[in-house]
Amino acid sequence: QKARKKRLELKKIIKKGTPENQELALLKLHKSPRNESEVRVRHRCRKCGRSCGTFKKFGLCRIHLREAAMRGDVPGLKKAS
Numbered sequence: 001q002k003a004r005k006k007r008l009e010l011k012k013i014i015k016k017g018t019p020e021n022q023e024l025a026l027l028k029l030h031k032s033p034r035n036e037s038e039v040r041v042r043h044r045c046r047k048c049g050r051s052c053g054t055f056k057k058f059g060l061c062r063i064h065l066r067e068a069a070m071r072g073d074v075p076g077l078k079k080a081s
Contacts (some may be wrong), residue, residue: 003036
């Protein structure tokens with residue numbers, strides 16, 4: 001979260017700022033780690049860390065989402081048949 005705010009501030013400076021400040025902000029942005037970028041973050045299951053078959057809305061993979069739904073932990077979610 002901290003890195004996200006910092007990156008957004010730097011991008012604002014790059015878009016709307018004095019040329020000197022734009023250069024400094026651009027250098028800081030280039031020096032920051034690549035993994036801080038939101039584009040590089042992969043959605044993973046909160047329980048097991050599985051990367052594939054993960055639902056963003058719930059933050060769980062299909063396996064753990066099914067288990068939670070069967071227990072009734074997810075309100076409004078039920079089996080189709």
